[in-house]
Each structure stands twice: as C-alpha cells, then as structure tokens.
Amino acid sequence: MRETKAIIERVTRLNEHYQRLHLATEDYLNDIKPGQTVLARLADRWDPYLREQWWPVDAAPNRLIVERPGSLRYEPGQSVSLLGPVGQPYRYRRTLRNVLLLADDTTPTPLVMSMSWLLSNQISVTLVLAGQAALYPTQHLPPEIEVQHADATLGWPNRVMTVGWADQVFVVVRPDDELGRFGRIWSLFGELRAEIPKSYLFGIFQPVQPCGVGACQACLLPLRGGETTLACTQGPAVDLTQVRFS
Template sequence: MSTRVLAKRRLVTLALLRRESIGGLYHVLTFEDPDGSAAQPGQFTMVRGAEWGDAPLLPRPMSYLTAGHAPSILIKVIGEGTLRMGRAEPGEPFTLLGPLGEPWRAPTPGRRVVLVAGGVGVAPLVFLARAIVEAGGPKPIAIYGGRSARDLPLDDDLAELTELHTTTEDGSRGARGRVTDILGDLLGPDREVFTCGPDRMMAKVAELCALRDVPCEVSLETPMACGYGVCLGCPVPTHDGAYLYACTQGPCVDARRVDWSRGDHAPKKGAHLPRSQT
C-alpha cells in the first residue's frame, strides 16, 4: 500500500488518451500525464473540459480509478458535465486539479478487507483493491450492486482483484436484491469494510457495521464546487452536531463520524453555495 504522504495538488491540462464506453451510460476516460499523477486510492480530481466555454462553469469531482502516467476516471452520465465527458474524443484537452482529499486509510493488518460498491462508486474501490493486491495483501472480498447488470461497470476488474459477490435489484446478475442483503453474512470480527455508493446504501452499510462492531470507512460523494476547502459548499453533518467538509476532511472518513440520520449530506438550499453546480 502507498504511504500517507500526500502529493501536492497540481492544475494540469491533459489530453484525453482514450475513452472506453461501457454501455451507453458509463465511460472510462484515460488521460496522458507526462509528469505522472501521484494520487492515492480514494483521492479525487476536479475535471473540466478545457474547451467547454462558460458552461458548465465548474469542474466536476471524480475519483481516480488509476494514477501514474495514464490517470483515469470512471464516469456515469447524469448531467451536462458528464454528458460532455462521455462524448469526448481522444486528443481533447481537459483540466484536472488534483490529487485532492483524504485517501482511504491503510487496511488494518490481520483484518480482511470487504469492499462494498454501488454503481459508479466502484472506481475508488477498484483502485484500492489493486493497491492491496499489488502490495501482496490478502485478496479482498467485494460486494458490488446496482439496479441491473448494466449498472455494474468494472465488474470484470473487481472479479480479477477480489472474491466478488454481485447483486442486482432486478436479478439480472448475481443475487436478486441489494448489497446490504448479503453484507451481514460477510461481516465478522476479523473484517473491515470500505464502501462507496449512494448515500442511502452507505448509511445502511455503516449501520450494519456498527451493529457488528466492524470498522467501516466511507467515501462521501457530496456535490462540490471548489474541491479544496475554499467555497464551504460540501458540509456533511457529524455526530457531534457539527459538520465536516467532504473535500478536505474527506471524501474518505470513518463512517462513525457521519450523522447519517441527518440524511441529506449535500449542502441545503441557501447554505453556503447552491447544491446544483453551474
């Protein structure tokens, strides 16, 4: 595993090397970075097309899928920014600000890692699984879920790196149901969980882990505007009644710090910056 010495963020303009489409909605974008990205698993980058003009104005936060001289991201098309990314052609210039945020903490020796991924939340977990395997650690267990088989991009990567269990709500791949339906059977005193996906999924994973006293680390995908602590637009409620800022104190945090009962971890209307990014 990599150490906790974090690389300084850089703002770079990189050419898109290739775009691999997985179904219509998911794309892996790989960039050409002559200097190499020193991002660690769990860190993210703020990405924007260098030729987008003034809309969308703000860069979009994306977890690193890989680092080095060919850093990559996995995107799911949900709005204007990701639509443009999903149509990008090789050679197109993008600005990337990164690496940003707290990476996953190092797995605890003696505990087997259980990765719990929902949909596009798989990217930082594939990066983590690869780091664990390359460091000679025990093969992680992974549970990967989505609505249907087409919502499981990168399932082949996870299958290679982990002992993989899949779930789909429509039963088109793996067990019918949700990741949390099978997580309980895979928890134990010698396990620890790393999870990324929709808030509701992570809240349930955190609850199951707390009940069994299993350590759980989550990666928060709170909407962000700046990505490095300036706009105060990414507060997440914590148990002490305060907030943590997902971009600088996360995105990877101990699940017990988050007050999941306060539900919506995105900025509320009127608080700091508006949730919708322009």
C-alpha cells in the same frame, strides 16, 4: 493542489454504461493514491459550469486513467483542465487481511483504484454490487477479487461471514441522499455485528465540490457532538462511527 492540462489520448469502453479516459498528464499526478480525485473540466466547455469530480482507476508516470459514464461523449485529443489531487487517501489499518468494498445502487468506480493496491499487498478483497451497481462490468477486474451481487434487501451469500471477516469496509452510495443511505448502511452493519469499531466502516462521500480546497464549505458533513468535517479536505472516506446521520 495544482492545476494542470491533460490530453485525452484514448477512450476505451467497458460496456455501454462505462468508459475509461486515458489521460496524458503532468508527472505530479503520478503519486495520486486510492481515494484521491481530480476536479475536471473539458477545456473548451463551460457546461457543466462546476468542475466534475473524476475518479482515477489507475495511474502511471504521466498517465492517468479515469472512469466516466458511458453516456458522455469524449474524443481523443480533447484537452482537459485538472485540479488535484483532491482529498485524502483511504486510511487502511496497518494490519489488514480482508477488505469489503460495497457499492449500493451506484457506480463502484470510487473503489476500483484501491483493488489492485490491496491485492498487491496480499489483502483479499470482496466487492459487493447492489442495485444499479450491477450494471458495472467485472470481467476486467483481477480474478482474485470475489464479486457478489446483492439483492434488494442488501443481502448476499454468506453475508454475516463476509462482514465478520472484513477488517475494514468501504461503502459508496448513490449521491442523491448520502446521509440517509449511509444511515441505513450503519443500521444494517449494527444488526450484523455486535459492535462497529472505529476505523472499520467508512462511507465515501461525493458531494458537489466547487472549490476542492476547503474554502466554500459546500461539502460540509455533520459529525457527532456538533462537529463538522469537509469531504474535500478530510474525505472522501469518513469513518461512519463519527457521522451524525440526522
């Protein structure tokens, strides 16, 4: 992980809730993969004191596009300090045909960068938006993506079939109580499938990450058998078969 300066070249709005920052960066971030993030701070601000986790949605030579809440104010020309890449790329199975992405009452931004990568590898993608995730506009997403909106009980049309067909599932939940919310997702999938195999159902964890390199233990997650893991170095996607929810 290295630190670099980036410049906000453009700010584009998806809708009132989401905007994208087009950053000019050093080329070592060109290889950033779906699942990896950067820890960012505007160069002229110390508020918030800790760096924020920014999720790339696209990367190209010397360019990084990140998605941010629409309520925050950014200006072209602003300088940003970036630390990254943080975390491990999402671990896809070798043989993969269908992937289910689920955003439960939170932004689906951590899932967005993976969509074009999956489609370019002829893998079909279903995106389910529940609760606050429905505020995310989907018109800009590739038309091949099947978008479903879930109701308050996390039900959506053909849910049993979608879950059964999926070779892997990546879920993001509201970060206020990730273990509790992922525990409910675990129970739901346990009802929908005879068994939940390893490397099938992944939770994408987004705890506050003060260091991003495994030094401060702030992002420690409990695993079964009394083990632990760190979201910043081993995550953000963690196989939910390994997680201890309570």
